[in-house]
Amino acid sequence: MEWAEDEVPVVRMFPDYAATVLWLGGPVDYAECGLSERLIRGLERWEQGYNDALVDLEWRTPELAAQFTKNGVRLAQQVARELGEDFEVEFRSYENGAGVRRFRGKGPGSPAATAAFGQRAADMRDDREQPARMKAEDEASGAAGRWYAYAPESGTAFRPGPPGDVGTRPESPDAADRGEE
Known part of the structure; x- marks a missing residue:
């Protein structure tokens, strides 16, 4: 997790070959981010400028590195303005x-x-x-100490079957709503 319970979420901003420079737990797709079109176009141009400024992952010139940082700071401030006070935006430049x-x-x-x-x-x-x-559910049901796995992308929990069963029982996020396990 990227923030403590009493802190604000941190949106990280950096190019990393993911078709976006925005990250919150993973890459944030521009089509789903809610930022203004003008800002998104600026972020895309900034990332393209980064790619154009490199040769074998090294800066072509120190001036291009400095320009990347300057533009990144400006764009990070714009992202922060559009996100408001409930988020922080972190920009880490690749410039030494x-x-x-x-x-x-x-x-x-x-x-x-x-x-x-x-x-x-x-x-x-x-x-x-x-x-x-x-864990709390297991403790309440007397099954404390049993193992389980949780897949956050799908929301599926895997719990062991009855004693002697070598498989696992996937538990979909809405199984409890249907009375299933």
Whole structure:
């Protein structure tokens, strides 16, 4: 998890060959991020500029590295403004010695962006809390100490079958709602 319970989620911003420079638990697709089209186009141009400024993963010139950092700081500030006060944006430049910068917007931010990133943050918190819920359920049912596995991408929990059964029983997220296990 990228933040403590009493802290704000941290959106990281860096190019990494994922068709996006925004990361919150994983790459954030531009089509689903809720940021303004103008800002998205700026982020895409910035990433393309990064790729164009490299030869064999080395900067062509120190000036291109400095420009990457300058533009990254400006864009990170814009992302922070659109996300508002409920998120931090971290920008770590690939320029040597540039360090890490964090930005936080003021006020509520863009409703579309805060809703998109807010849902992603809520899903991440839920995924983090799921194993504790499963452990508490096992303790309440007298099955404490049994093993289980949880797959956050699908929301599926795997619990052992009856004694002597060598397989596992997948438990889909909505199985309990249907009275299944």
